[in-house]
Amino acid sequence: MGTLVTGAIVCYLAGALAALLGNDRWGRILGAWGAASGAAISLALGMVALASGSVFSAVFDFPSLTGFALRIDGLSAPFLILTGLVGAASAVYGAGYSAAYTGVYSLRKLGALFNLLLLTLTLQVMADNALTFLLLWEAMSLVAYLLVLTEHREPATIRAANWYIAITHVGFAALLAMFFLLSAGDLSAAFDTLRANAPVLTQRNAIFILALLGFSAKAGLIPLHVWLPMAHPVAPSHVSALLSGVVIKMGVYGFCRIVLDLMGGGSAWWGGLTLALGVASALFGVLYALMEHDLKRLLAYHSVENIGIIFIGIGAGLMFQSYGLMSLAALGFVAALYHTINHACFKGLLFLGAGSVLHATGTRNMEEMGGLIKRMPRTALMFLIGAASISALPPLNGFASEWLIFQTLLGGSHIPEPAVALMIPIAVALLALTGGLAMACFVKAFGITFLAIPRSHAAEQAHESPFSMQAGMGILGLACIGLGLTPFFVVPVLGRALAGLDRLAWETTVFSLTLPLNTPATFGSMSSPLLAAGLLILLGLIPLALWVIGANRRTRVGDTWGCGRIAQTPRMQYTATAFAEPLRRVFAELYRPTKDLSIDFHPESKYFVQSIEYQSEIHPWFEKLLYQPLIGIFHRIADRVRWIQAGWLGLYLTYMLVGLIALLVLAWWTP
Amino acid sequence: MNSLFSQLAVLGSSLTLIFGLMLLWHRSVHAYTTAFAWQSVVLAGIVAVVAYFERDPELYFVAAMLLWLKAWFIPRLLRRMEEPLGAEQELQPYVNTATSLLISGLLVLFAYAVCRPLVALSHLPTRAGMPLALGLIFVSLFVIASRKKALTQVIGFLMLENGIALLAVLGTYGIPLVVEIGVFLDLLLGFMVMQLFVYRIHETFESIDVEQLGRLRH
Amino acid sequence: MQLFSKILSVGIVTEPLDDGGEGVELARQVAEKTQKLLGRAVGIREVDAGSCNGCEVEITGLTGPVYDLERFGLRFVASPRHADMLLVTGPVTRNMEVPLRKTYEATPDPKLVVAVGDCAKTCGVFQGSYAVAGSVDSVIPVDVFVRGCPPEPADILRGILAALDRLPPK
């Protein structure tokens, strides 16, 4: 175990060093190898930790870094696995992808930072005291910030990075306050101590609220999600995969660690609030994703949606826990963790696929794509797998975890308080709506991007991506299929790992390693391997049956039927905007689109129109309501304190001196 | 025996509520009248069921009155009112159809929540229908508040009255006959007055859109 | 309620198809295999190649209760891809020449073409017009012509059934 941890750290550091020192070509390749091997070791580490049972734990104390404590337990292991999986895939992918940056942006910085991000992510989930946790948290945020800034000459990138760093720091401040309350001021106290002290704390509700605030800023839960659709698209695609697949999952990890593990759960309204936020994020995420025509932004909004789904599971788990329904609570957390891993896989895959499209066409705008399935068939297949997974289509992995979340919610009928229990059917309905809309959205994303005829010259000239990029996508594609087919294996393993925290009861007797997946309350059963086998057999049987009945097998290739028009042009196709139009009208009250119609008439007569211009835009109005006033206040404060700035070095040194003295006086004053 | 009684009561209450929801879904005043007539038929049925199981002959009389007044007489008057008013439709209510339906769904949930203590206290086999009756009252109030045409509002008011009657029947097996008759007379009178108003509004504005009433201030 | 009492009182009004096939002219003998295959279920795509819409009015009559072409397993379909038979009317105008050919190409084999109305065969009064490209059989192969200006629905039905060689026994 210890050697594995050291190995991972060494690999990452070596990769970072190689990337810094090597030339463009070798630095890129060696850096990717370092990251990939380090990620592979992280993956192995997580698997070993899970396989050796929930009781395993190891403490690493490094004497040179006092107060730095690491520990791996059942909660860290799943996150190590997803870091390793997505990290390895995007490292391999990045080896080919970042070649495009040669001579444009610094490849050294990109390679080194990528390694460092993976390093901080790997260590983050092992942190065993508040100090380590916070230090790594800040390091991770900063490295991610620099990675978002890779294309630093684009104004959009700078804007996005600013939003990201601002919201991240709001979250960090909340976390700092939270840890102060939780550890009663002693940040270097081990988590074990905190765990023991937590039940007698007085400000438990305040801690919960702060934790929710801090971690939802990282995870991208509504309303702190604004940075996510800005920052994820502008980063290089393999970094986007890591950001959406792993970095935001740290919010999930932190929330589980603090609220479930350290605090051991709390009142029912904790769960209710989390559940409500989850439902809102899921719905709003998918609704805004539907209206998005920038492929990567669309995916980023789907991250908001899926984080919402994960938090639905966590919220339901917390709620059940507060009512003492322990096995249902465990089911909720297992479903959430399962979905976390699944989301990492398919969202990573989708971002990598979008990256390949961007690589091939040079645009993220879906309206300029089309017909790519013929030019990049492998990428298209991988994207299709990702799209089917995220739409929760059986028998892939998104379905397995979403099914579990549904089953968890159905357990809500055991909640004794009817007013609370009534929340559950509404959550079920909204989750189902989210699932349907996600399917609609990915029909749009795949259909408009990859199918039909190319809508632009760039799309006509598209080419398949190099092998390393395909390999990166292949890893995650296989993971999506594998995780989808093996819930009967994954769920008990996660359950046992969670039960090792001693906060939840896991009935291993119910979750035996048999094929059907029974939930503790024996609510429903599902067997995705049998389902997949059935679908495959049927797929084989149908052509066989056609052959047996002697069906005509002749196929003639002709024009697309267009009511006899002379020629088909790309402009005759359905666009992404048109595709989403019915839903835009259905949800008009939520979107509040702005419409702008201007008609130029002929000067002679108003019966002849010269040109018609129609513009319709959707602004996330509640974000405006929430953030505009805040930004206004900050501007006003900034105006007031402008006089502090003088641009004279001596003045700044004086400030420092005064500050130092003030601090010393304060330290002397207080006992 | 009692279980069948309560089943029937709840079934009837659900039906009355669904007829109430029809006001939100349909747009033509004609359909509203039909919905109201059928709702009244179901209401009369519930009263008759209560009369049968409780062996209360007075309630049979009430049921007959209901059937005559609300399922035949008032719908007939309503139909007659439709004619001169032309094909008035509720095309642009204040709240659109889908949202109205969702809101009324939530109102019914709210009614359930409010009724819980009441239901818990009561031991009548009909108690399970009470939240639905209250839901109908809420929904009717919502109809009156969110619809623009005077005729729709009149029907909303009539349904509100149905809801109150239903609540009375389910909660206390009806009120004394004298009071019941008084209520009927009141209702009839109120309806006549409203009918008069609708005609006057139509004459003045050539429409029964109550938004126009704002013009009276000037 | 009124609707259903009306339905009850009217009953079935479909008329049997009586004899009198003088309006139909077979242009080509259809292969036996096609007749066997399509005889039972035929999707028809109507193509207006430039007619005055007189024929369309009559064709619409086919779907009504009196002629009811569905009883013979015939059905109008929305796309030539689903069709087995093209019902072409009017002289082929220049604008409709390519679309007509495209429609023919879009229809999967085996397929039949029934040309309806005098214009389809002779171009009628539009003959020689600068806008007219020619008769239907100058653009695509035609199996049956139905004469008349416009032909009666019964004649059109007979034409279709003649193409399928499925005229009811006399």
Add this chain to the structure above:
Amino acid sequence: MSGWLVEFFQIVFALALAPGLVGLIRWIKARLQSRLGAPPWQPYRELGKLFHKEAVVSKNASWIFRFAPYAVSASTLAIAFLVPVLVVPRRLDMVGDLFVVVYLLLLGTFWLALAGLDPGSAFGGMGSSREVTVAALAEPTTATAIFSLALGAGSTNLGAIVVAALNDPWTVLTPGHLLAFAALFIVAIAETGRLPVDNPSTHLELTMIHEAMILEYSGRYLALLEWASWLKLFVFLSLLANLFFPWGIATTLTPGALSWAIVTLLVKLALLAVVIAVMETRVAKLRLFRVPELLTASFVLALLAITSSFLLR
């Protein structure tokens, strides 16, 4: 062994009868329109013809277009395997519950919608866009109705729900049950593309939903898709019939029970066919933008169903 045989028989039964059910609905509709109409077995002839015609495929289409008919029919067949048609309890109950059925439906929709977009035709795109809209908006109703059914039966497994309803025949009359039935009926109408949501016999591309997506298909592909959509209707109706009115369904594998189950199922399906035909004669197609209102109404029904079964337990 005989259990598996019966499982197999059920699917063959469903496959064989599905076209007949559609033919029956068409025949009743023709009679209501005062026409003679095609005989109820006309859909079989159509299938036979389509299987023996060549297929024309657009040159813009990719493998998605050719694969979709197989994917759609496989997912529909899988649903037919999961739904109890004649016998409960099922051996296949463990493979999937109602949620699996719902998501398999979405799987079919997903492929069909992609296939609609593939040839680049504007009609196909329009159909796909509408189909996914309707499918997405029907989801909340379905999930809520499943929830209320599951509350009664204590399980989302189809067999368990049917058995629970069989054991307690009076639950059929509870408002929760009836409201859930109404809600799911509306969803079934929307999902299978019947009036008033979609008109299965329309010729106008602009009003189409389902038809617009399959406008490009011909020959065996079209036959597969048509058969799949008819099977979907059959499965939906037998699901409604068996979940809500399970009387007659066989609980033992004796020939007597089985034949009685077949007879009762046929009667129930015929009744539902009459209901659909009468309704389709009575109502006009809704404007596309009123469809969400219909689905909202069904959602409210489902919500009422769940509150009444939730709070009156």
